Amino acid sequence: MNRRAAPPSTAIALTAALVSVSCSLETGEETLTDSHEFALTGNHLTIATDGSTVELRESDIDTVSFDQYLGGAASDGNASWTVDGDTLLLETTCTGFTPDCSGRYAITVPAGTAVEVTGRGRSVTVAGLSGPVSASLDNGTIDVSDTSGDLDLTARSGHIRTGNTSGALTASITTNHMEIREARGPLTLRSESGNLVVEDIRSSEVTTSTRSGDARLVFAEPPQRVEATSEGSGNVRVTLPAGPETYQVVTEAHRLESEVEHDPASDRLISVVGKDVRLTWAG
Incomplete structure (x- = not known):
């Protein structure tokens, strides 16, 4: 499944629907634009990120759930997510001079899930996970706190x-x-x-x-x-x-x-x- 932020021409038509499912809440300069959940076939989640901010936490749930927050030019069709099996693909790519372009994904995983994050992201924040975590970013920041699983972290320019x-x-x-x-x-x-x-x-x-x-x-x-x-x-x-x-x-x-x-x-x-x-x- 693939979702992309709505272009300006459809923003008005979507406003009522978004409000009805509580998807138009403002968070600073970002807007909650989408929410989704999906089941894992095993106990391992792979996240491939390109230009997005990733926030990870766990809960006593059976599925992976996430909220998408977009800001600035990211809302103009420049952000998308895709679920491919046990892999979540996140992309926020704005071209040209776009100082305000942000895509943030708040992800909740079942307790004990092994998580692997790879790609090029602004930041990855992990809080309270009990399963093992592997995170490798070409650029961006990795912040981890209150975890009990093994950690394997690589930041090449962050x-x-x-x-x-x-x-x-x-x-x-x-x-x-x-x-x-x-x-x-x-x-x-x-x-x-x-x-x-x-x-x-x-x-x-x-x-x-x-x-x-x-x-x-x-x-x-x-x-x-x-x-x-x-x-x-x-x-x-x-x-x-x-x-x-x-x-x-x-x-x-x-x-x-x-x-x-x-x-x-x-x-x-x-x-x-x-x-x-x-x-x-x-x-």
């Missing part, structure tokens, strides 16, 4: 932000920056040229790799294994919670400042490689 996640998290950025907060599952993070800010960490295993960006890791609980590598000019800062725990400390740096003493008998490891490395205790 940034990634996560908060309060408990599953394993693998994330990669090419430019811009990454902010990871309140993570409890294993972390594998990579940045080509952006900075990594990882704070309030409760993960036992953390691996980070940067090229030209800096990495700052602040732990709220003692980790079991930390491997942080800067392959280029970036600095690495690791802050550990004060306590009785000791660590094997392995470093390779042009400049090293460490408050953490090496204990060869410890079963905990801190391994850091970088141009400028600093290991400190919190407080």
Whole structure:
């Protein structure tokens, strides 16, 4: 099934019908123009987006439902959605000089659904999902919060932000920056040229790799294994919670400042490689 925003010539004729099904509610400069739901054949939803904003949440429902909000030139026949099996295709494409052109899709999935998002989007926001999530954008922002499933996130020219996640998290950025907060599952993070800010960490295993960006890791609980590598000019800062725990400390740096003493008998490891490395205790 394919729907496209109505052109101006049909907007008046559709107004009464849209009002009757509560599809003309205003949200800022955007208008709720369509709503739809469909059933999945399994437990996996794929979303392919081109120029659209995607918002994901879950509920105790049996079908996938979504609302389409359009603003500016997107309402002039420049946005569409299509359902093809278990794949939802979203497109918002305005040509020429169109500073006001927005297509936003608020999507609700059944609890536990595995979700995969790919394409070129303005942003992807994930809140409260319990199933695994994979999101890969050529450009755009990825924001994830309050999830319990595993996460696999890639932003090639946007940034990634996560908060309060408990599953394993693998994330990669090419430019811009990454902010990871309140993570409890294993972390594998990579940045080509952006900075990594990882704070309030409760993960036992953390691996980070940067090229030209800096990495700052602040732990709220003692980790079991930390491997942080800067392959280029970036600095690495690791802050550990004060306590009785000791660590094997392995470093390779042009400049090293460490408050953490090496204990060869410890079963905990801190391994850091970088141009400028600093290991400190919190407080």
